[in-house]
Amino acid sequence: MEEFNSLMQGFSVALTYHNLLFMLVGILLGVLIGVLPGLGGANGVAILLPLTFTMPPTSAIIMLSCIYWGALFGGAITSILFNIPGEPWSVATTFDGHPMAKSGRAGEALTAAFTSSFVGALFAVIMITFLAPLVAKFSLKFGPPEFFAVQLLTFCSFVGLGKGHPAKTISAMMLGFALAAVGLDTVTGTLRMTFGTSELLRGFDFLIAVIGLFGIGEILLTMEEGLAFKGVHARINPRVVLQTWAQLPKFWLTALRATLIGCWMGITPGGATPASFMSYGIAKRFSKTGEKFGTGEIEGVVAPETAAHAAGTSALLPMLTLGIPGSPTAAVLLGGLLIWGLQPGPLLFVEQKEFVWGLIASMYIGNIAGLLIVLTTVPWWAAILRVPFSIIAPVIVVICAIGAYTVHNAMLDVVMMMVFGVVGYLFKKLDYPLAPMVLALVLGDMAESSFRQSMLLSRGEVSIFWSNGLVGSICGLAMLMLFWPVISKVLARMRRGNNELDEARPVE
Amino acid sequence: MQHTTVRAVVVATAMLGLSVPAAVMADWEPTKPVEFVVPAGTGGGADQMARFVQGLIAKHNLMKQPMVVVNKSGGAGGEGFLYVKESKGDPHKIVITLSNLFTTPLATGIPFNWKDLTPVSMLALDEFVLWVNADSPYKTAKEYLAAIKAGNDGQFKMAGTGSKQEDQIITVALDKFTGKKFTYVPFKGGGDVAVQLVGGHVNSTVNNPIEAVAHWRAGKLRPLCVFDDKRMPYKEKVTDTMSWHDIPTCKESGVNVDYLMLRGIFMPGGVSADQVNFYVNLFKKMRALPEWSEFMASGAFNQSFMSGKEYADWVQKAEDTHKTLMKDAGFLAK
Numbered sequence A: 001m002e003e004f005n006s007l008m009q010g011f012s013v014a015l016t017y018h019n020l021l022f023m024l025v026g027i028l029l030g031v032l033i034g035v036l037p038g039l040g041g042a043n044g045v046a047i048l049l050p051l052t053f054t055m056p057p058t059s060a061i062i063m064l065s066c067i068y069w070g071a072l073f074g075g076a077i078t079s080i081l082f083n084i085p086g087e088p089w090s091v092a093t094t095f096d097g098h099p100m101a102k103s104g105r106a107g108e109a110l111t112a113a114f115t116s117s118f119v120g121a122l123f124a125v126i127m128i129t130f131l132a133p134l135v136a137k138f139s140l141k142f143g144p145p146e147f148f149a150v151q152l153l154t155f156c157s158f159v160g161l162g163k164g165h166p167a168k169t170i171s172a173m174m175l176g177f178a179l180a181a182v183g184l185d186t187v188t189g190t191l192r193m194t195f196g197t198s199e200l201l202r203g204f205d206f207l208i209a210v211i212g213l214f215g216i217g218e219i220l221l222t223m224e225e226g227l228a229f230k231g232v233h234a235r236i237n238p239r240v241v242l243q244t245w246a247q248l249p250k251f252w253l254t255a256l257r258a259t260l261i262g263c264w265m266g267i268t269p270g271g272a273t274p275a276s277f278m279s280y281g282i283a284k285r286f287s288k289t290g291e292k293f294g295t296g297e298i299e300g301v302v303a304p305e306t307a308a309h310a311a312g313t314s315a316l317l318p319m320l321t322l323g324i325p326g327s328p329t330a331a332v333l334l335g336g337l338l339i340w341g342l343q344p345g346p347l348l349f350v351e352q353k354e355f356v357w358g359l360i361a362s363m364y365i366g367n368i369a370g371l372l373i374v375l376t377t378v379p380w381w382a383a384i385l386r387v388p389f390s391i392i393a394p395v396i397v398v399i400c401a402i403g404a405y406t407v408h409n410a411m412l413d414v415v416m417m418m419v420f421g422v423v424g425y426l427f428k429k430l431d432y433p434l435a436p437m438v439l440a441l442v443l444g445d446m447a448e449s450s451f452r453q454s455m456l457l458s459r460g461e462v463s464i465f466w467s468n469g470l471v472g473s474i475c476g477l478a479m480l481m482l483f484w485p486v487i488s489k490v491l492a493r494m495r496r497g498n499n500e501l502d503e504a505r506p507v508e
Numbered sequence B: 001m002q003h004t005t006v007r008a009v010v011v012a013t014a015m016l017g018l019s020v021p022a023a024v025m026a027d028w029e030p031t032k033p034v035e036f037v038v039p040a041g042t043g044g045g046a047d048q049m050a051r052f053v054q055g056l057i058a059k060h061n062l063m064k065q066p067m068v069v070v071n072k073s074g075g076a077g078g079e080g081f082l083y084v085k086e087s088k089g090d091p092h093k094i095v096i097t098l099s100n101l102f103t104t105p106l107a108t109g110i111p112f113n114w115k116d117l118t119p120v121s122m123l124a125l126d127e128f129v130l131w132v133n134a135d136s137p138y139k140t141a142k143e144y145l146a147a148i149k150a151g152n153d154g155q156f157k158m159a160g161t162g163s164k165q166e167d168q169i170i171t172v173a174l175d176k177f178t179g180k181k182f183t184y185v186p187f188k189g190g191g192d193v194a195v196q197l198v199g200g201h202v203n204s205t206v207n208n209p210i211e212a213v214a215h216w217r218a219g220k221l222r223p224l225c226v227f228d229d230k231r232m233p234y235k236e237k238v239t240d241t242m243s244w245h246d247i248p249t250c251k252e253s254g255v256n257v258d259y260l261m262l263r264g265i266f267m268p269g270g271v272s273a274d275q276v277n278f279y280v281n282l283f284k285k286m287r288a289l290p291e292w293s294e295f296m297a298s299g300a301f302n303q304s305f306m307s308g309k310e311y312a313d314w315v316q317k318a319e320d321t322h323k324t325l326m327k328d329a330g331f332l333a334k
Helices: A002-014 A017-035 A040-054 A057-082 A088-102 A106-140 A144-158 A166-180 A206-224 A240-267 A272-286 A299-314 A316-322 A328-339 A353-384 A389-408 A411-429 A435-458 A462-466 A469-482 A484-497 B002-019 B045-059 B078-086 B100-108 B141-150 B166-178 B190-198 B209-217 B273-287 B290-298 B308-329
Strands: B034-038 B067-071 B093-096 B117-126 B129-133 B157-161 B183-187 B221-226 B261-268
Touching (some): A017 A057, A017 A353, A040 B045, A057 A106, A057 A206, A057 A353, A088 A272, A106 A240, A106 A316, A144 A462, A206 A389, A206 A411, A240 A272, A240 A299, A272 A435, A299 A316, A316 A328, B045 B093, B078 B117, B078 B261, B100 B308, B129 B141, B141 B221, B157 B190, B190 B209
């Protein structure tokens, strides 16, 4: 129980008045950053980083990591209320969160999102506390083929979910891949599809696409339906939190799966965004009410939020133990560590005990504090929906524009956002699904480089994807996911055929 | 033509600046926040240095106006350089460079050359070290390179940051030396590269000291040689038995390859000599701070400092070297 003693010491560090104050400031700033689309945890932390150079490192990282927790919580707010993902990992939360808000259940959706975020984070922190060295070793096993396998699994658990026409799903996805390919090709170091303009050098940012496709697209649709915010009789009931909590325990299996996916993706490091998509996809596939996903199921909020927060939290583990950031925000924090004179890496746990355990203890306290803060705000957030659309819509557009601008400080991005907004509107009108396009845009880049890195390593042998147990089983799992609809049908028929063979259940 | 006149003025005043006390020369001062452009993503080496500089300047009140770090990493930094190039005459923008100052325009053909900018000063040079996994049998660079010579083309795998950039340039130089080809696998950041080596997915890397030091201290990686013509000066023990100074140069091991990466500051073209001088003095003051020395030691940087003509000449020479290296490697844009 050496970890336990260290953790107690950590609490004594984290629980001083000024550290608690920094924590509170961090959470509030973080929620604000999370709410504003585009600003993002990474930018928020980067902007505040220089201010912390005069602080003791432990207080500094406590404050900065609390900004990160706050942003993770806050990202869900605008996704649910306005269909605008404040952060990339909240995209999957919009799928069911926004329909819930539209049918007047915003308070419920927000409570479910915050609570499951907290649960995900809590499990991830417990894992960091007790399994850090073990987990660090596991993440070293991940080379390019393993990364590609993980991305393949994300795609496979997500495709075939939509009810739309398969050809439409595929074309939306291909468009996503094409957009992801614009900019510098990291493997050959040459420019692709920039057509000689310097503005296209940076490629299409996922965040800008998402703000446009979801946020602006939604506003255009609402405008078409008449300038009234339809269907929102946001009942504001302070007891909504307790009522929602009463419903949540029955989703324990979904939450558990989501936590595992999240922790795994945070460590490897895949990141919170793929984790939330994968978790949503798998939850939909295995849920009893899977076919209702997308119409406002609480489970569809629980799954991505739990995974995103578990991944976001566990992303700090490879940062501390290996010096590789599991997320863009972790990358900025990593720079902070170096500047404070701390060397992230295997020895940090040995040499900087006070710092490491103070940080871990602050993860517990910070997340509890974060949950309390955001839960108290639920009725207020839900109340925003009562503001007439004609007033709130211009505000949303302005916030979106600012958000799109902040991503790269580029005016063209604001224009791109509007274009994506029109695309999003057309997609909805023509019944093309948005999710596959967004998924391809966010993962296409990563999947492509891992695939080509693997090909370089194996000198063109595809067999590298089943060359060892780890990559082989992830790829196998991916195939299982891809063909699950077929497999489950076959299995069901077999079971009907011979009831006595009940043991022949799918190995899942 | 304009470039040359601007440069001549810069050079002349910078030379003057060296002999006149800082306080007398600082007659121009920023009148609004200074944008510090980083032509790389958040969390990388250049970004870390820029944010450290920003923090130091704010902490010690070296400048009245605040400094704002802006990342423009698109197109291997091309986005950032073009942005500064387009801000001609704006004294409220500075940019920190890495080797992509040369490699990006050469490899991608974007319309940019360092002569579009005004050199301010060099902050430091970053070293490159040849690393292998501590479990591998190679104890010296000689042994490792002998094994490569005896092996097949493509048998040994080198991981590095980016494509057609500094890491691959060094790899190609090693290819030339051994007569065998490495399989070069590009990754996004130096941290990932080091971890791939620790995990045993590749055979070697040429990580900067700061990227690999943690794994070295944990006994996971072994440094073979440093690509510099003299050893690094830091004699304090980093691991139980070795200091940075104990790493031999590659030349000592018979590998005639050296490469250093510029961490320098530039301004847009068309700025006045006064304005350049303000920044030269600013960075001089900053370099005198004890925190800066600590930072330099932690990353085992080569602490060369230059400004004015000396710096411009150095940059010119470095560009020529890169041109030759990249031409030989077949990395030039067609």
